[in-house]
Amino acid sequence: MSVTDINIRLKSVAVITYTEPMVRWQPGTSERLQAAALELFAGRGYEQTTAAEIAQSVGLTERTFFRHFSDKREVLFRGQELLTEAFLGGIAAAPEGATPMELVAAALDSVADFFPSERRSHARLRQSVIDQNPALQERERHKMSVLASAIGDALRERGVAEPTATLAAQSAGMVFGIAFTQWIREGEERSITDIEHELLAELRRLTGASHTA
Amino acid sequence: MSVTDINIRLKSVAVITYTEPMVRWQPGTSERLQAAALELFAGRGYEQTTAAEIAQSVGLTERTFFRHFSDKREVLFRGQELLTEAFLGGIAAAPEGATPMELVAAALDSVADFFPSERRSHARLRQSVIDQNPALQERERHKMSVLASAIGDALRERGVAEPTATLAAQSAGMVFGIAFTQWIREGEERSITDIEHELLAELRRLTGASHTA
DNA sequence: GTCTATAGTGCGATAGAC
DNA sequence: GTCTATCGCACTATAGAC
DSSP states (O other), rough: HHHHHHHHHHHHHHHHHHHHHSSSSOOOOHHHHHHHHHHHHHHHHSTTTTTHHHHHHHTTOOOHHHOSSSSSSGGGGEEEEEHHHHHHHHHHOTTTOOOOOHHHHHHHTTGGGGGGGGGHHHHHHHHHHTTTOHHHHHHHHHHHHHHHHHHHHHHTTTTTTTTTTHHHHHHHHHHHHHHHHHHSSSTTTHHHHHHHHHHHHHHHHHHHHSSSO | OOOHHHHHHHHHHHHHHHHHHSSSSSSSSHHHHHHHHHHHHHOOOTSSOOHHHHHHHOOOOHHHHHOOOGGGGGGGGGHHHHHHHHHHHHTTTOOOOOOOHHHHHHHHHHTGGGGOGGGGHHHHHHHHHHHTOOOHHHHHHHHHHHHHHHHHHHHHTOOTTHHHHHHHHHHHHHHHHHHHHHTTTTTTTSHHHHHHHHHHHHHHHHHHHHHHH
């Protein structure tokens, strides 16, 4: 049997295995790690769960976990990038002459699709994990801060001057954060955009309030 | 020799070592660690500096470092508690009938003493270290968030209702953060309270702006 | 003060996809 | 052949437990 024969055999085997795709490399590795991590964190606690355990629970090694996520906390924070894109898309889609505050409102409105009512229970579970660990809270704040910075950049690109751009961007981040917290509160029924609108109105009232009590 | 005798002996030894005070426990250990840490971080970078090196540079062990600071980052963030107290003191000192926005302004005004012009260069050095490391930025955001939460509690105790209290508290934190960033910017000459006042005015303008461009 | 578990990195080897 | 995901191993620093 020649070397060529061996190659041919191996190739035919490869073709057969391809019809049953991804035997060793199953797709969506990151997603499976995220799901497994949330489940383990919720069950046993964040600190009581090692990166190795998460990896093993989906048939991978610790080293692979860290290939997908730069650190252990990050496994809970994928998707924030998509949220940022939604915000920026909302700003980009706003009409030319929009005021800074209208751009903020456009950004806030654009994330409605991310938070349908069905996602509330998942969001609550995830948040309950985050709320129980300071390190996770730090990461969450950091992500929100990065989001606000991105909004600030977008506003500046649309010609909004400083310090208005930074103020408006951080206000958007602030309102979104408070709205999200309220949205996942037990018993809350309003949509996240409804909550956002009420908060924006309240912010207007707050800053515009007269100086008499 | 009874158990009581042993206790007496041990006590007398303790008294003797106490009469030669603070030979190995020099005062201001935390402060010396903080100063050494900042210097090393600025010179070599945060990640390139180990906790053991910081400790050794002031004649202490790594273990002692972690007794003073729960983690390595924390050595850069002491003093935030004093800042929080200043904010809360400003709110407490505000007159009875103050509006939420007046309470916010009172809180912002109360931190002027923390940021005299002489402290700018030190603040800049510290910030340059923080800006170069995401982990430190996360801690900084977290501290600001804790500060805003504390302000929110104080506002609620003064009878401010939700969601106004949270909105006002986070606005205060936001304005302070932007003001501080501006205050340490090269060439900036205004006091931090002056910057804060201008930002508050700008926030009023932003939220109250008409809907025409 | 000592010991230890875990987080996280660096690098070389392997193996599948193309 | 290239590219990339995975593994395996050695290693350090952090941080907590004892």
